[in-house]
Amino acid sequence: MTGIPELSASASDDDSMAVYACAVRRGGVTDSDPGLREELGLAPEAVDAALARLVDLHLLRAGPGDGGRPLVPVSPDVAAASLISPIGEEMHRQRTVMRQIQARLSLFQPHYEANRDSSPGQGRIESLSGDVELSGRLHLAVEQCAREFLAFRPGGPLPLGRIAAMACRGVAIRLLVQHSLRADLRARTAMREIIALGGDIRTVGQLPRQVIIFDDEAAFLLDDKQPGPCGVVIGHRQTVALLREVAEMVWTFAEPYSTGDIGYQGVTGDLQRTIVELLASGLTDEAIARRLGVSVRTCRRHIAAVLSSLDAVSRFQAGALAVSANLLDTGRLRNAAPGRASAG
Template structure:
């Protein structure tokens, strides 16, 4: 078989309604009879011949072992199996070739990680400057991790298309036994697309929680590989630091566990904000008490500035405060900066 051919080239053409009717006629008669097919269908002889050839290519007609020269109809399931075998063989070949290539190239990792050239880091750290390259490496890590995948994803709304594209890959990780724990911010609970994503992941066995505030984005795979943002100054181009150093990996895992312990389970069949509203209000009051600008507060809580200002206005009205800072101070004086006071 020519493995350079694409999967579409290995498949037969789509069957026309006329070919389907010819197949049904063959089922009724127990064999394909050319003259009968012409007479019953009313089709030109060349078109009946095309239908026959399409059915043979689809493995739905095959030569009879008992009567040479006679074509008999085949069970569609058997036809599917025969068509799939060369494609599955090609896939196996590609996987074996890719695994062999991966093993050969990974032999060079110690040399690559030990380099000290400008723009790189040694000691189990690697700097990736291109966002597309980072995404490619993260996707590969999701595909190859075998034990655990931890993620911290701050911010509010998520791209629905990106979520839909990621779901099959993420579910595959759960199905092969990877323990998946993900952290989002409370504000994601109102987004229908992420609730749908979380529902599918949770049903498969993933654990997902939300918190009022989270640190930077972080992914940890099998407690051996981590991705953290490459951001040493504002406005820096996107990128990531790839971490393989065991001590630093252990620190990041401990940090994740602290966030996880203080987060709340994301229950998709429950309310959106309602079961986290007290914690969200406490966090907002605490940030107001620090005198932070609306834009900073909104970013910390993963919500839009407009939504943030609406919450602030409601709180100011409740407290009878004339400024945001005064609202935060009054909340502190009244002992409202603990969630128990707001429940």
């Protein structure tokens, strides 16, 4: 496939459009025509860059003639078609390869199912050794999901855009995400689409691990911060059902998200309580940031705001003031202590 030119907008686009309009009016231009530079009032290097850009975009092509390199204008529709055609051919080739891979490997599926189910102690809980295996298993689960999808802290290998695609084909979507996504413009756009398609989204202060459940048939428990396996996939129905019950309990206490909500509207207090609890648990800024789903810089801004609202000058004082004011859930504090969650 031929190379695709850079398509992002830039200030030089104005120069390119001016040169293209001039080429259309004249019926063509040459790269050595000083009159072109004078007519447009552009520096020689700006005209040269614009001509090169237009050639890359197939909006100018070489024409017959002498006296410099003649360039004739091409319709944008034709130029677009000439750029898109190789991409379409490559996509067709890749789809053919994908079908061949699926057909070839599907021959092994009956042997896998028969031997896995008869293997003693297998338990249908499998470790995912790396990102490639995880991506493949998630792709298959997404394609097979027909009724309901429930996820805690989606993202990474399963972005919101792919979840929206499931909603488009009628899968009931429920998502539990961190409060931080309420202030993320890109995430808000995807969540708006999911809600418009009938999905339900709620938010909480922190989610330590990704949990993804497909049709009550399979569940993924993912760990994006520990060395070794990146998680497990569970196919044992009773275990998936138990995990689903736990998820339902967490869902009940989460805050509903509406596309009309602005920023942290309605969840500021819960977010601040979560931050104080994590501070009092002795977690580092990096670990707290992971729990909240924000960058370390944003996390530190939140911490500074919490300390200011409590008139505290240190993490320890903030925790002590919050406990004395009955703002903290001491049971949650014990569960989040560094000995239990040192990795965040």
